[in-house]
Amino acid sequence: MVVMTRAFQIPQQRQLKTELPGPRSIALQQRRVASVSRGAGTLANIYMERGDGAILVDVDGNQLIDLGSGIGVNTIGHAHPDVAAAAAEQASRLTHTLFTVTPYENYVRVAEKLAELTPGDFEKHSILVNSGAEAVENAVKIARKYTGRRAIAALDHAFHGRTNLTMTMTYRPWPERAGMGPFPGEIYSVPTSYPYRDGLSGAEAAARTIDYITTHIGATELAALFVEPVQGDGGVVIPAPGYFEALREFCTENGIVFVADEIQTGMARTGAWYAMEHVGIVPDLVTTAKGIAGGFPLAAVTGRAEIMDAVQPGGIGGTFGGNPVSTAAALAVLDIIERENLNAEAQRVEATLRARIGNWTERFPIVGEVRGIGAMFGIELVHPGTREQNPEALTAVIRYATSHGVIPLDSGSWDSVLRLMPPVVISDELIDDAASVLEEALASVG
Numbered sequence: 001m002v003v004m005t006r007a008f009q010i011p012q013q014r015q016l017k018t019e020l021p022g023p024r025s026i027a028l029q030q031r032r033v034a035s036v037s038r039g040a041g042t043l044a045n046i047y048m049e050r051g052d053g054a055i056l057v058d059v060d061g062n063q064l065i066d067l068g069s070g071i072g073v074n075t076i077g078h079a080h081p082d083v084a085a086a087a088a089e090q091a092s093r094l095t096h097t098l099f100t101v102t103p104y105e106n107y108v109r110v111a112e113k114l115a116e117l118t119p120g121d122f123e124k125h126s127i128l129v130n131s132g133a134e135a136v137e138n139a140v141k142i143a144r145k146y147t148g149r150r151a152i153a154a155l156d157h158a159f160h161g162r163t164n165l166t167m168t169m170t171y172r173p174w175p176e177r178a179g180m181g182p183f184p185g186e187i188y189s190v191p192t193s194y195p196y197r198d199g200l201s202g203a204e205a206a207a208r209t210i211d212y213i214t215t216h217i218g219a220t221e222l223a224a225l226f227v228e229p230v231q232g233d234g235g236v237v238i239p240a241p242g243y244f245e246a247l248r249e250f251c252t253e254n255g256i257v258f259v260a261d262e263i264q265t266g267m268a269r270t271g272a273w274y275a276m277e278h279v280g281i282v283p284d285l286v287t288t289a290k291g292i293a294g295g296f297p298l299a300a301v302t303g304r305a306e307i308m309d310a311v312q313p314g315g316i317g318g319t320f321g322g323n324p325v326s327t328a329a330a331l332a333v334l335d336i337i338e339r340e341n342l343n344a345e346a347q348r349v350e351a352t353l354r355a356r357i358g359n360w361t362e363r364f365p366i367v368g369e370v371r372g373i374g375a376m377f378g379i380e381l382v383h384p385g386t387r388e389q390n391p392e393a394l395t396a397v398i399r400y401a402t403s404h405g406v407i408p409l410d411s412g413s414w415d416s417v418l419r420l421m422p423p424v425v426i427s428d429e430l431i432d433d434a435a436s437v438l439e440e441a442l443a444s445v446g
């Protein structure tokens, strides 16, 4: 099969012209600290000007390798001309009406595509909103309305957002929650499956989760269970085989809405439209955001029509949700994923990464585990000879990498997991170059 990958305008090469951050970045950083809240912390103070494919170009003309996609957003690569054209064309025609005042076709077309692409062969309906957190909030509202129950469960190490409700569903107190309560009631964190740390099989971990739910919440009290197929911010945690199957069955038996938060894992990231496809699980509701619109704000809740329609007209909505420009961009992105066969590209990235970095546990004493699926990898850093988390090493590795033109991500409840989520169009050569820089970084720390 011929894969129609596009030609890039910017050579797909790392190229440094100044030290990083360069003089223009440093000047911008000075203005930034005088005007932007320090609450918006930054991984690397290198200011970007443009991008193409897996390359970011900073304000000093340096070309950096993007291993983060802005936390899983630029999955199709930066600055795809078709997305730019679709957004520009739409912007020149109509930027807003508010779908719930006077509707437009783009919104309906995105909902049709989501019904087709999300797992499950039943009638599905969607609501479109602006952000991942807003999608999760809406899924909570919808599940409560449908079940008439109030309790919501999320897994340990989860990340579901930063609004008051979703930060409560987000696992760790620091820095996402500390000092910012009060928090809403009826939100429970329940034990998950984290094979590297708990050593449990999927069945054992699921039994532990279910036991916790039945003894702390009550199965008949629980409206919804939220799971991420792979926990991204939580440290690229992939549950043991069989874990989700057992939870899905438990939810079905007890009338609990099973919600897959695919905000980070969806849209080709793991080599499938939705990561739940890998384990053959059909969720009742799915949340989508990040990669769906190439950086334009768009998110969705999609699910069984009878659940989505339990809400009274006017019960869910919002001013900008599913705006004409974001939905035009999304339609272009969905077309590109199909046309450029980007699920297969994510599988290629997985194979290349596995071959290139799979033996890091043997080569670097601070690497405890390398795990991943598709273009989503986590490298858990520990103190040599132990499984004790090593956040200092992660800070040092990221500092080394970013000052050498490679932008990876941090993650993990203990800030000790190096996370790689490049655009899936990244070439094998760029992966190799980036891996060499990360190896230097790991060696310099170890």
Ligand code: PLZ
Pocket (backbone or CB within 6 Å): 071, 131, 132, 133, 134, 136, 159, 160, 161, 162, 228, 232, 233, 261, 262, 263, 264, 289, 290
């Ligand atoms: N659910 C699974 O990964 C966002 C957050 C970046 P929003 N994760 C990155 C940051 O520092 O806030 C995320 C996610 C999952 C929900 C969300 C929230 O999505 O679009 O950031 O609100």
